[in-house]
Amino acid sequence: MAHVVALYRHPVKGFTPERVETLTVQPDGRVAGDRVLAFRFADAAAPEHRDGLDHWPKAKGLSLQDFPTIAALRLRYDDAEHRVRIEHDGTLLADAVIDDTGRDELVAAVTDYVLASTDARRLGRPGRLPLVLVGDGRTSRFQDRARGYASLHTRGSVDALGAALDAPIDDRRFRSNIVIDGAGPWSELDWDGEVQIGELTFRTAGPIVRCLATHANPDTGERDAKVLTTLTGSFAQEEPTLGRLLLPGPPPADISWQGGVIRVGDEVRVG
Incomplete structure (x- = not known):
């Protein structure tokens, strides 16, 4: 008998997934709490539009396709507090609530990490800096496709x-x-x-x-x-x-x- 053996959600696009025991699938087909935040390039902080829907191409923000080193970051997201905690190799890089000040702290920490990594050259291309942390921490919207799946x-x-x-x-x-x-x-x-x-x-x-x-x-x-x-x-x-x-x-x-x-x-x- 085929059965579910693991469930994941990815609160911040491209970063550490959270393994969970249950997933809530919303009426639009998206998973609640999945890809509710994303680090976008400076020139792509607003969505594109496809078939009347917002679309956020992964090539225009931090994603594993072009920035594999972000996989080494350990990220936790607290839904109730809208708080993001990011660590690398046991060292705390940022721990902040998703407000204006917290977004700045998280962007600064992630930018410094990527610029110190082997992916630094890619981030330094025109139009990419400063990074922008987009999303309200509640709405699932940063999947690779405009339609929810x-x-x-x-x-x-x-x-x-x-x-x-x-x-x-x-x-x-x-x-x-x-x-x-x-x-x-x-x-x-x-x-x-x-x-x-x-x-x-x-x-x-x-x-x-x-x-x-x-x-x-x-x-x-x-x-x-x-x-x-x-x-x-x-x-x-x-x-x-x-x-x-x-x-x-x-x-x-x-x-x-x-x-x-x-x-x-x-x-x-x-x-």
């Missing part, structure tokens, strides 16, 4: 990739909200139609094409695994793909989809 992958796919790389591969590289076990490797790529997770029904959207973010070790920030070429080479994929996007599922005709809670251990049914 939850994301999922199977533990079997990650294990198969690790075997091909001859190295252990951590689920956190793939930034998914939901990890399931008890399903065959790559089976999520073939899903079509409805997916039932616990009491929630989703419908499948596209498989997830991966980027260089997956090369970053989630503990050290080093690019230590050639995930993309392994997916296209060892598994003959046309594009490097792992995982699946999920949209709010089709409700009865007279009832709106209201979202709900997913729990570790929930059963997963497809079709």
